[in-house]
Amino acid sequence: MDGKVQLYQRTGSPNWQCACSINGRQQRANTREDSLSRAAVFAREWYLALISADRPAPNVRSDKASKPAKPTSAPRAIAVSGPPVRTFREAARRFMIEFEAITQGQRNAIYVHGHRRRLANHLVPFFGATAVDDIGAGMIADYRIHRMSNGRRGKPPARSTMHQEIVCLRQVLKTAIRHKWLDHLPDLSAPYGRSGKVSHRAWFSPEEWRTFDAALRERARNPLKEQWRTATENLRDCVLFMVNTGLRPDEALRLEYRDVAIVVDEATGERLLEIAVRGKRGVGWCKSMPEAVAPFRRLKSRNAGAPLDRLFPSLQNELFNTVLDELNMKVDREGQRRTAYSLRHTYISTRLMNGADIYQVAKNCRTSVEMIETYYASHIKNVIDASAINVRKTPPSRQKASAPPV
Structure with missing residues (x-):
């Protein structure tokens, strides 16, 4: 103006x-x-x-003499409606439309559904009717307090769960910024917080793995009921396949027989599996350990697998957990619960313990070196080179001073 x-x-x-x-x-x-x-x-x-x-009123022609108009003073304030208020509910709806359309084929459907579930269950019920302009650091802190005080079964949500919800909240607010409904992104960081403790992910140590594998082998040989024999045999081969490939559970569930090929590795001369993996990182490749070949052949022969059939129509989590409970191994020393994901963690940890190159392990597992160093390498004793640490400085030898020449 x-x-x-x-x-x-x-x-x-x-x-x-x-x-x-x-x-x-x-x-x-x-x-x-x-x-x-x-x-x-x-x-x-x-x-x-x-x-x-x-402004004065325009002149109007009339037969009668017009009376002088009384001067009117301008109003002190006039309420004028501003632009329409955009609520968080509208921004969330717009975000999901864009997110599903733009990331189609690039993001896992489970990941997309997770954002929709977080919005419907937690974020929209709390922020829904609030204008996006009114969402600030204080209201976000109130949301954290609300979630910590109203957790499922009286327990506060896990740190990773809160992190995923804040990520979803940030995406919605960024959508509002793109559409000029919001000027800037508020502070989303947790007040009074500090870096979370980095703990080793639940895995099977060599001794624990031998115990678990022996229990699976015994259950496959002598199932509780004869009609469960195929299921128990498939479970053991599934476990052996995953612990020797390092696949994520969702990647294993997507595998079809045509995605797996038995090849002879040129570098080692060993027979192993070459797997085309489809997961949250898109399409990647994985080369298995030689021990994964026999379980794959048994699965294909037992289930008469056609090229388009899934290797694992489902993961038998119930039987998996039953065996762990019988061995009292469901929870590790740090209180972490073992799941099918623990087989991937066991693969990575075992490779590092055997001296594998950390970059090649990250590449084969479709993850980053930083992730492996943070969650695996820092907890593996074999990564520490004792010869480089236990160095002793040799004290200089005392030599007698030679007599000065005469």
Whole structure:
């Protein structure tokens, strides 16, 4: 408005005030907006309304003498509606439409469904009717308190669960910024927080793995019921396959027989599996340990696997957990629960313990070196080179001073 309208804030008030001068008279109004962009829109419309109210009425021709109109003073403040208020519910709806359309074929459907579930169960019920402009660091801290106080079965959500919800919240607010419903992203960091403890992911140590494998072998040879023999044999071969390939459970569930080929490795001359993996990182490749070949052949022969059939129509989690419970191995020393994912962790840890190159392990497992160093390498004793640490400095030998020449 070329400096004709001024915007300012009063001490102790988050709302913007606007002021202007009309015919030598100072006019002021409260925009009732804490967003500068929305306050500017209000001030512009407020100023134009004042200008139009101050203009004289046009001359009207009439037979009767017109009486002089009484001077009217301009109103002190005129309430003018600003742009439509965009709520968090609208931003969340827009985010899901964009996210599903733009990431189609690039993001796992389970990951996309996870965002939809977090919005429907937690974020929208809390923020739904709130304007995106009103969501600040304080309200986000209130959400954290709400979630920690109203967890499932009286337990607060895990740190990773809260992290995923905050990531989803950030994505929704970024969508609002793209559509100019929001000026800036509020502070989403957890107050009073510190870096979380990095703990080793649940795995099977060599001794624990031998115990677990022996129990699976015995259960496959002598099932509780004869009709369960095929299921127990498939479970053991599934476990052996995953612990010798390092596949994620969701990657294993997507495998078809045509994705796996038995090849002879040129570098080692060993027979192993070459697997085309489809997972959250897209399509990648994996080369197995030689011990994965026999379980794959047994699975294909036992289930008469056709090229388009799935290797594992489902993971038998119930039987898997039953065997762990019988061995009292469901929870490790750190209190971490063992799941099918623990087979992947066992593969990575075992490779590192045997001196495999950390970059090649990360490449074969479709992850980063940083992830392996953080969650695996720092807990493996074999990674520490004792010869490089236990170095002793040799003290200099004392030599007798030679007599000076005569």
